[in-house]
Amino acid sequence: RGSSARSEAKSGRTDLIFLIRFRHCCLLRNQRCLLAYLYDRLLRIRALRWEYGSVLPNAIQFHMSAEEVEWFNRYKKSLATYMRSVGGEEGLDLTQDIKPPKSLYIEVRCLRDYGEFEIDDGTTILLKKNSQHFLPRWKCEQLIRQGVLEHILS
């Protein structure tokens, strides 16, 4: 419909210009909707890096396009480079301690079977559903965010 209108308009039927303009509006509208949708997906993917961690669960990756996975990897890299460049020689992990910490060690309860978990002094802990542990905060933070552990306040 579009191309025939265009060729008819060129050959002198100026009243069809309205049709072309109408079609153009529709195309722009579709483009806008698509771009906004894709952009919103990127905003959510970016939020995942902060909320969940640097490794996304398969369930989520399954629903991402190859370009989105690539974008996530590049974002991760940018963030890591930036974090290395601030806070002295070791860098500063900005994704940790998002809530102000009150203590070095925290009480956690395991919400589902996870398996073995190694802590800094070399000992391993078995994370079984409903088991409770007293662990260093910085080791648990990610597992809590991922829903494996639950932070218990005394």
Add this chain to the structure above:
Amino acid sequence: MAEAYFPVAPGLGLEENFLSLDDILMSQEKLPGRAESALPRLAFALVQGAGTGDAIPEGSKLEIPLWLAKGLHDSKRRIISVELPKIYKEAWRTVFSADANVVDLHKMGPYYYGFGSQLLNFDNPENPDIAQTILQTFISRFRRIMDSSQNAYNEDTSALVARLDELERALFQAGQKGLNDFQCWEKGQASQITASSLVQNYGKRKFTDLDG
């Protein structure tokens, strides 16, 4: 996800935000208009039950979504002309100035402020009055929204938000969030690490079978 996800907010004033999902929804709302000349072949889009190839006769009344009205409109009114929806007209404007608090802005098209601001893009002699009314309406309703959002803790707020338009609902939610964050802090829970809300949502949707 709630804390790190910042969607594109709707635009303020005459400009929409291109990528804002709220603005896209808002610009889908319809306004009344009129075909200023015969529009060949467009009947399929704008007239119900029309066949392809039918023309819209000159002078027909149409209901056009805002995005299309903005695209087809020009000051010489060669294709279409647009009219104000009735809630922005004189009669309703007087109602608003009498007591804005009683009006159900959700029913009157849920984007009263956003859509009203967009109407100012069409040159209409009533624009200054429309702008004034929208502003005054907001001012008179704001106090109640702020108060109720700050005082409704842990209760069902559906009655409070039922008659608010989308902009007001967003404000209400912002107030609620502030209240909840404060209460959380007062209870000493501000340092408690919580699971990402995304994880909780995916758990409900049973994606765990795809995992690993």
